[in-house]
Amino acid sequence: MLQAYNNHQIYLMSICMMHIILSMENTNLVNVVGAFALALTDSVAHSTEEMIDDAGPAAEALCLVRHAPGIPIELLRRALGMSHSGAVRLVERLEKQGLIFRERCSVDRRSVELKLTPEGEAMVCKIHQARLKAIEEAIASLSSKDRIHLCRISNQILFSLTKTKDTAITICRLCDETNCLNCPVGKCYSELP
Numbered sequence: 001m002l003q004a005y006n007n008h009q010i011y012l013m014s015i016c017m018m019h020i021i022l023s024m025e026n027t028n029l030v031n032v033v034g035a036f037a038l039a040l041t042d043s044v045a046h047s048t049e050e051m052i053d054d055a056g057p058a059a060e061a062l063c064l065v066r067h068a069p070g071i072p073i074e075l076l077r078r079a080l081g082m083s084h085s086g087a088v089r090l091v092e093r094l095e096k097q098g099l100i101f102r103e104r105c106s107v108d109r110r111s112v113e114l115k116l117t118p119e120g121e122a123m124v125c126k127i128h129q130a131r132l133k134a135i136e137e138a139i140a141s142l143s144s145k146d147r148i149h150l151c152r153i154s155n156q157i158l159f160s161l162t163k164t165k166d167t168a169i170t171i172c173r174l175c176d177e178t179n180c181l182n183c184p185v186g187k188c189y190s191e192l193p
Contacts, residue, residue, distance in 0.1 A: 040138055044174065047130035052123060057082065057090055059127045060173045062116065065100055066124045067177050068169070070113035072105075079169040099123055128176040155184040162188035 048059040057080050064079055065071055077087035091114065094100045099120035105111035116124065139147060162168045168189040172180075180186070 040135065043134040043138055044131050047134040048127050048174075051126050051130055057086075058094060061087075061090055061094060062099060062120055062124050063127060063174050063176075064169070065114045065116050066121065067172060067175060069115050070103075070105070072111055072113060075169065076114065078166050079173055081170070094120070127174070131174055132176070132179075155182075159184040159188050162192075165189060165192050168192070 052058050052062075060080055061076060064076055068075075073087050073091060074084070076091070077084055080087065080090075082090065091100065091102070095102065097119075098117055100114050100116055102112045103115055105113050139150065142150065158171060162171060162185050168185050171185050172183075175183075177183075
């Protein structure tokens with residue numbers, strides 16, 4: 001009886017230890033992924049800052065207008081997490097810089113659509129190149145096999161993060177849609193109500 005009791009205790013202790021180890025591994029994973037996400041975000045932000053003043057929202061706005069030509073200010077505002085007045089000021093600034101223009105919506109004349117000028121199109125190409133370079137530098141040490149795994153895992157995470165159409169647009173705000181094959185966010189977007 002004593003032997004059975006000790007075996008049961010040992011079994012319970014081993015289960016507890018497994019949970020502790022898995023919890024520590026998960027905590028480490030969370031920290032590593034969080035640091036990776038921040039480092040990559042900082043690297044991309046730094047590379048785009050060299051392209052345009054007020055790079056964050058300005059670069060993101062330009063990329064969104066290219067990604068969704070005719071995007072209304074309200075949707076742009078939500079994707080950038082800005083107030084309406086902040087988005088209007090940003091659009092006015094980009095318009096004064098000759099990077100975007102406003103056009104009345106053909107369906108609803110009260111609405112305004114945002115579109116890129118040729119200069120804005122060229123700027124977006126530069127932003128995408130800077131972003132590509134920053135990300136390529138970050139993953140340069142990965143083997144082809146590791147890159148495939150990273151892509152697969154990233155696709156799964158992006159798909160699970162896409163909860164609404166607004167979050168889909170927010171996630172893709174700096175994407176170069178011409179290089180996105182089988183986009184998990186776009187797939188999820190098309191399935192949302």
